[in-house]
Amino acid sequence: MKIFTSLMLNKFFYVLFFLTFSLCAQAVDSELNLTETSWQQGLQKVWRDDIQFHGFLSQGLFSTTGNNIYGNSKNSVSAGLTEIGLNVSYQALNNLSFAVQGLYRRAGQRTGDWGEVSLDFAFVDLNFLNFRDGRMGVRGGRVKNPWGLYNETRDVAFTHPTISLPLTYFDRSRTLFLSMDGGQFYADYNTAIGVFSFKFNYGFIQADDPELLQSIVLDPNIPGHLESKSSFITHLSYETVDRDFMFAFSYADVRLTYIEHGGFDPYAGLEGEIDALMFSGQYNGERFSFTGEYSLHWNRMRGLMQDNSPVSEMWYVQAGYRVLDNLQIMLRYDSYVQNKYDKKGESFHANTGLPAHLMFTQDIVVGVRWDITPAWMLRAEYQRVHGASAVSLLDNPNIMDLALNWNVYALQLAFRF
Amino acid sequence: MRQYFMGKGRVLKIYKVCRLIIVHALLIYTPCSLAVEVITHTDASVSLTQVKDLRAIFSMRLRYWPDGSKIRVFVLPDNNALHKKFVKEKLHMFPHQLRRTWDRMTYTGTGQPPVTVNSNAEMLEKIQNTPNAIGYIEINEANK
Numbered sequence: 001m002k003i004f005t006s007l008m009l010n011k012f013f014y015v016l017f018f019l020t021f022s023l024c025a026q027a028v029d030s031e032l033n034l035t036e037t038s039w040q041q042g043l044q045k046v047w048r049d050d051i052q053f054h055g056f057l058s059q060g061l062f063s064t065t066g067n068n069i070y071g072n073s074k075n076s077v078s079a080g081l082t083e084i085g086l087n088v089s090y091q092a093l094n095n096l097s098f099a100v101q102g103l104y105r106r107a108g109q110r111t112g113d114w115g116e117v118s119l120d121f122a123f124v125d126l127n128f129l130n131f132r133d134g135r136m137g138v139r140g141g142r143v144k145n146p147w148g149l150y151n152e153t154r155d156v157a158f159t160h161p162t163i164s165l166p167l168t169y170f171d172r173s174r175t176l177f178l179s180m181d182g183g184q185f186y187a188d189y190n191t192a193i194g195v196f197s198f199k200f201n202y203g204f205i206q207a208d209d210p211e212l213l214q215s216i217v218l219d220p221n222i223p224g225h226l227e228s229k230s231s232f233i234t235h236l237s238y239e240t241v242d243r244d245f246m247f248a249f250s251y252a253d254v255r256l257t258y259i260e261h262g263g264f265d266p267y268a269g270l271e272g273e274i275d276a277l278m279f280s281g282q283y284n285g286e287r288f289s290f291t292g293e294y295s296l297h298w299n300r301m302r303g304l305m306q307d308n309s310p311v312s313e314m315w316y317v318q319a320g321y322r323v324l325d326n327l328q329i330m331l332r333y334d335s336y337v338q339n340k341y342d343k344k345g346e347s348f349h350a351n352t353g354l355p356a357h358l359m360f361t362q363d364i365v366v367g368v369r370w371d372i373t374p375a376w377m378l379r380a381e382y383q384r385v386h387g388a389s390a391v392s393l394l395d396n397p398n399i400m401d402l403a404l405n406w407n408v409y410a411l412q413l414a415f416r417f
Numbered sequence: 418m419r420q421y422f423m424g425k426g427r428v429l430k431i432y433k434v435c436r437l438i439i440v441h442a443l444l445i446y447t448p449c450s451l452a453v454e455v456i457t458h459t460d461a462s463v464s465l466t467q468v469k470d471l472r473a474i475f476s477m478r479l480r481y482w483p484d485g486s487k488i489r490v491f492v493l494p495d496n497n498a499l500h501k502k503f504v505k506e507k508l509h510m511f512p513h514q515l516r517r518t519w520d521r522m523t524y525t526g527t528g529q530p531p532v533t534v535n536s537n538a539e540m541l542e543k544i545q546n547t548p549n550a551i552g553y554i555e556i557n558e559a560n561k
Contacts, residue, residue, distance in 0.1 A: 049489065052529045089526055094487060099526025121526050130481065133473075144525045156524045159517070186527075190473055241469065243476075243514040286511050325512075326496065374495040 050091040057084045058157035058414035066406025067388060068395040069164075070108040073408075081412075082106040083155045085120060095127040095137075103155060107171065109394035110211050120144070120155070121179060134189040143184040146199045146235035147177040147250050148278045148293055154178075157414035161291070161320060162367045163381050164410065167336035168278065168295045168314035170390040175209040176254055176274065180233065194240045204228040207256050214393045216272060216301060216308070218354065223261035226272075231255050237280075248280040258303070270303040289320040296340075310339030326371040330381070336361045338389050357404045361387035376415055383408035451555055453503045456541075458550040459486070472508050474551060476518045477528050482549060490531035491543050491552035499537065503553045 060081035062073040071080030087101035100122040106115030123141030144152040153159040154169055169177075182203015189196045207228040214220060237248035258270035278295035297312040316334040323329060337343045338359040345359030367381030388402040396402055455465060459482055465471055473479035474488055482488055493500040495512050504512050522528030534540045537555055544550045 054523050054530075056524065085524070087524070087526060089529055091487075091529065094481065094485070101524070101526060123526065125527070132479070132483075135480075139527075153521060153524045156520065159520045159524065188478060190469070190478060192469075195478065241472075243472075243510050243518075284511075284514055284517070322513075325501070371496075 052089050053087070054089075054417060055084070055086040056156050056158065056414065056416040058082070058412055060163055060410060060412040063409045064406060066385075066403025067391045068108070069391065069408060071395060078108070080106065080108045082115060083157065085155060087120075095130065097125045097127075099123060099125065105155065108392060110171070110392060123184075133191070134187065136187045137185075139184040139186065140182075142179050142181050143201055143203075144179050145177045145201055145205075145233045145252075147233055147252060148295070149246075149248065149280045149282060149291065151177050156416070157412060158377055158416050161318060161330050161369075162332065162365055163379060163412045164365070164383065164408070166293065166314075166316045166318070166332065167334045167361055167363070167390050168293055168316065170336065171392060172211050172215045172390065175206050175212050177233065177252065178206060180205060180231070182230075192241070194238055197237045197239075198235070200232065200234045202232045203230070205231055205254055211392060211394055213258075216299075217267065217270075217304065218352075218358070218393070218399070220393065220397060222267055223265055224259050224267060225261070226256050227259050229255040229257055244283060244285055246280075246282045246284065248278075250276075250278040250280070252276045267303070270301065272302070273300045274298065275300075287322045289322075291318040291320075292316065311341065313337050313340040328369045328371075330365070330367040330369065332365040332367075334361075334363050334365065336387075336389055354399060355388070355402050355404075357387045357389070357402065358399065359387075359389055361385060361389045363387075375417060376413075378411075378413050380411050381408075383410070451557060453499055453506060453553050454556050455503075455507060455551065455553050456544050457552075458544050458548060460484075468507070468509055472510065475504075475508055475531070476515060477522060477530065486549045489547050489550040491534050491540055491547075491550060492531045493537075493540065494533055494535065499553070499555050507553070 058081075059079065060070065062070055062078045062080065063076065064073040065075060068074045068078070069080075071078035073080065082105070084104040085101055087099065089097060089099040091097045101120040103118050103120040104115055105111055105118070106113070119142060121142050121144050123139045123143050125137060125139045127135055127137035129136040146152055148168065150160045150165060150169060154165060154174075157163070180201040180203040182201065184202075185200045187198045205228045207226040209226065213222060213226050231252070231254040233250065233252040233254070235248060235250045237246065239246045252275070254274045254276075256272040256274075258267055258272075260268040274297055276295060276297040278293060280291075280293045282291045283289060292315070294315040295313075297314075299308070299310055299312060301308040314336040316332055318330065318332040320328055320330045338345070339348065342348055343360060345356030348354065348359050349356035363383055363385040365381055365383045367379060369377065369379040371377050385406050385408060386404065388396075388404070391402065393399065455471065457465070465474075470479065475490060475492070477490065480488055493503075495516055501512055504510050504515060508515070519530035523530050532543070534543055534552075540552050541554055544552045544554075
């Protein structure tokens with residue numbers, strides 16, 4: 001815990017340092033304003049144009065029946081989801097830039113009542129090839145993982161359609177795809193038929209996540225933690241010229257190893273490898289939008305008592321309609337089965353005695369989103385859920401009590417700049 | 418970028434090279450009297466005759482003028498009527514599509530979105546005073 005706290009502080013100071021540094025640069029800039037020498041004005045202009053600050057903030061309210069989400073929401077109200085991000089980007093040279101984002105997140109038991117501060121991304125971007133119709137480059141540091149349509153900006157409320165992300169992005173697997181410490185190669189190409197974009201991330205994920213570990217072993221008392229081995233995630237997308245249609249293919253190979261704690265640890269030697277793919281398609285018209293994503297995860301866990309190598313299948317279809325330019329209604333059907341050869345969880349239940357509905361979730365989401373101004377947004381949604389494969393086991397520690405059919409009522413206010 | 422460091426003659430120099438190019442080629446003649454026009458402040462020889470190029474510039478994919486200087490993009494807020502008109506008529510897109518592209522780059526650190534100005538007057542002022550700028554203004558069709 002001590003190490004954890006100091007690590008968190010470390011990250012916090014890192015972000016603080018970066019922001020202070022940038023603010024100093026801004027302060028210097030305004031002093032320069034008083035002098036008349038033109039190179040100083042020039043310098044000032046360079047600063048002002050090339051450094052940008054952006055951020056976002058969102059607060060959710062949840063009330064549920066049956067199971068908890070983001071804290072104590074069952075038959076009560078939980079304000080357990082808060083997300084605050086602040087970033088600064090600096091275009092130092094035409095082909096060299098820096099970007100860093102700090103994230104504060106409070107999401108139920110997973111982060112505790114006080115939430116967590118983390119370094120969301122921090123990288124150097126070298127855009128080594130630039131031509132009229134495209135570009136190519138590398139980014140080094142901590143980069144966001146391009147997984148499906150929403151993963152890169154999963155914590156920015158404005159950028160995804162409903163309060164709760166589709167099940168394929170379920171929170172328990174958050175750290176699997178969140179970001180990579182390593183590098184990214186990227187290439188964009190504008191053609192007469194549309195824009196092609198390719199990204200390849202290689203490095204290490206932030207695997208030390210109790211939620212992820214528990215979803216693998218289903219044991220709240222497991223003493224050790226997970227560490228990442230070298231992994232990669234790649235993403236190819238195509239957008240039509242008028243940006244009406246978008247298609248993407250993502251592929252990930254994430255490898256984990258269990259670090260045992262103490263002398264006798266029954267889980268010593270546990271290794272995991274997750275290969276996953278995702279197909280994404282979206283139509284984004286003036287009024288209507290349709291989105292669908294299909295993904296498969298091949299989970300291979302070695303070193304557990306019983307074989308735990310299911311193939312998980314997730315997909316959803318979603319429709320949106322803009323009643324007004326700033327008022328949108330959404331409808332989604334979502335499905336997630338932990339093992340596509342045991343869709344109803346029957347053999348899982350027979351083998352373990354645990355509730356079968358830990359192995360699947362199907363839900364329907366109805367939502368309305370109101371963009372009050374370009375900076376403020378308010379939305380509300382209702383979710384009817386059948387199954388519990390995506391609930392947080394930290395918020396619902398009593399596995400035997402998980403409800404099969406339950407409801408979620410949610411409200412969210414968000415701000416960005 | 419060079420222009421910023423030219424010493425005392427800089428202001429004059431900028432006015433000399435400053436050309437406010439009004440691009441007519443893309444204008445769609447609509448019955449209403451107010452139209453939206455793309456304006457630039459650059460001495461790079463560019464012909465913005467293709468929707469594709471304008472789209473690439475405003476979605477921040479094409480980032481440099483042919484002479485290598487960085488394009489400075491200015492826009493009005495998403496809910497501004499002129500912005501909506503511009504995006505539809507000149508880019509053949511919808512504001513929410515542009516916003517999606519900008520958001521993705523802003524919140525992943527992979528790019529910087531355009532600078533948002535709050536009024537037509539501010540837009541004109543920024544374009545006049547920012548070398549390598551591009552934006553759009555409302556013009557009266559009758560004055561053309």
